[in-house]
Amino acid sequence: GAVVSQHPSWVICKSGTSVKIECRSLDFQATTMFWYRQFPKQSLMLMATSNEGSKATYEQGVEKDKFLINHASLTLSTLTVTSAHPEDSSFYICSAEQAQTNTDTQYFGPGTRLTVL
Amino acid sequence: DAKTTQPPSMDCAEGRAANLPCNHSTISGNEYVYWYRQIHSQGPQYIIHGLKNNETNEMASLIITEDRKSSTLILPHATLRDTAVYYCIVRVVLSQKVTFGTGTKLQVIP
Numbered sequence: 001g002a003v004v005s006q007h008p009s010w011v012i013c014k015s016g017t018s019v020k021i022e023c024r025s026l027d028f029q030a031t032t033m034f035w036y037r038q039f040p041k042q043s044l045m046l047m048a049t050s051n052e053g054s055k056a057t058y059e060q061g062v063e064k065d066k067f068l069i070n071h072a073s074l075t076l077s078t079l080t081v082t083s084a085h086p087e088d089s090s091f092y093i094c095s096a097e098q099a100q101t102n103t104d105t106q107y108f109g110p111g112t113r114l115t116v117l
Numbered sequence: 118d119a120k121t122t123q124p125p126s127m128d129c130a131e132g133r134a135a136n137l138p139c140n141h142s143t144i145s146g147n148e149y150v151y152w153y154r155q156i157h158s159q160g161p162q163y164i165i166h167g168l169k170n171n172e173t174n175e176m177a178s179l180i181i182t183e184d185r186k187s188s189t190l191i192l193p194h195a196t197l198r199d200t201a202v203y204y205c206i207v208r209v210v211l212s213q214k215v216t217f218g219t220g221t222k223l224q225v226i227p
Contacts, residue, residue, distance in 0.1 A: 004160075034215070043204075044161070044217040093160045095215075105151075106215055108160035 003027055004096050006109035013084055014117055020080045021112045023094030029074035030096035034106065035067070038091040050077045084116045121205045126222040129199075135192040137221050139205030142186040148209050150181060152190045154201040155220070161204065164190065195225045 003026040013019050023033055031052050036044040048069050050056045056069035068080040077096075081088055091113055095106040122140040129135040141150065149168050153161040165172055165179045167188075172179045178191040192199055204220040 002163075006160075036217075043219050044155075046214065046216065049214070091158070095160075105163055105166065107163055108153075111158070111160045113158070 002098055002105070002107045004094065004107045004109040006092075006094055006112050008112060009110060010113040010115075012115045012117065015085050016083055018080055018082045019084055019114060020078055021092055021094075021114075023077045023079070023096070023109055025075045025096040025098075025107075028096070028098050030098065031074060032097040033071055033077040034095045034097070035069060035077075035079050036093045036095070038093060038111075044093060047079075081114065084114070086116045089114055089116045121207055121218050123203075123205055123218065123221045125219065126224070128224050128226055129192075129195045131197060131225050131227050132194055135190075135195040135199065135223060135225070137190040137192075137203050137205075137223065138187065139190070140187045141205070141207045144185050144207050145209070148207045150179065150185075150188050151206045151208055151215070152177070152179065153204045153206065153217075154199075154223075155204065156198075156201040161217075164203075195223075197225050197227065199223065200225045 005024045007022045033050045035047045037047050038044045046059050047062045048056045048058045050069050050071040052071045052074050058064045071077040091111050093111045095108040097104050097106050149166050151166040152164040155161045165177050167179045181188045202220040202222050204217050
C-alpha cells in the first residue's frame with residue numbers, strides 16, 4: 001500500500017517550453033501533496049504544499065507563476081514548469097500524505113528528471 | 118521543525134548491522150522522529166517513525182533515547198541494496214512540512 005506514482009519519469013524539453021508533471025496516489029486519498037526539487041548531490045528542497053481544492057502554498061523563493069500547481073482531486077496533483085530554462089533542470093519529486101491515527105506519513109513518488117536544453 | 122544532525126557518511130560490511138545515529142537535541146514533546154532513505158536517482162522511501170518508544174518493522178528498528186535527544190536507526194543485516202542516503206527528520210504531529218537535512222550516505226561494502 002501507500003504507492004505514489006509520477007509521470008513522466010524523465011523529460012527533455014527545449015528552453016521556453018512548458019512541462020507538466022503528474023503525481024498520483026494510487027491506493028489512498030491524499031488531501032495534501034508536496035513538491036520537492038533536488039539538484040545533484042544536494043538534499044530535497046520543498047517547493048510547495050498542495051491541498052486538494054485550494055491554492056498551493058509556496059516556499060520562499062519559489063516563483064508561483066513559474067511553477068504552477070494544481071491539486072484537482074484527492075489522488076492527483078500536477079506541477080507545470082512554465083517557460084522552462086536550463087537552470088530549471090532538476091529532479092522533481094512529489095509526495096502524498098496519508099493520514100494515520102495521530103501521525104501523518106508522507107510517501108514519495110519515484111521522481112521526474114527534467115532536462116531543459 | 119527541529120534540526121537534526123547526522124554524520125555525512127558511514128560504511129558497513131554486508132551482513133552486519135548498520136547503526137545510523139541522529140541527534141535531535143532540540144526536539145519538542147509533540148515531534149515525531151521519521152527516517153527515510155533515498156537510493157540514487159529515486160524518490161525517498163519511508164522506513165520507520167516513532168515518538169518515544171522503540172519501534173520495529175520489517176525494514177528496520179528505531180531506538181530513541183529516553184530524553185529523546187537522539188535516535189539510532191538499525192538495519193539488522195545490511196545488504197548491498199541498502200546503500201543509500203538516510204535522512205532523519207523530526208516533525209510536529211500533523212504538521213504539513215517535512216524538512217530534509219543532508220542525511221547520512223551509507224555505503225554497504227561486500
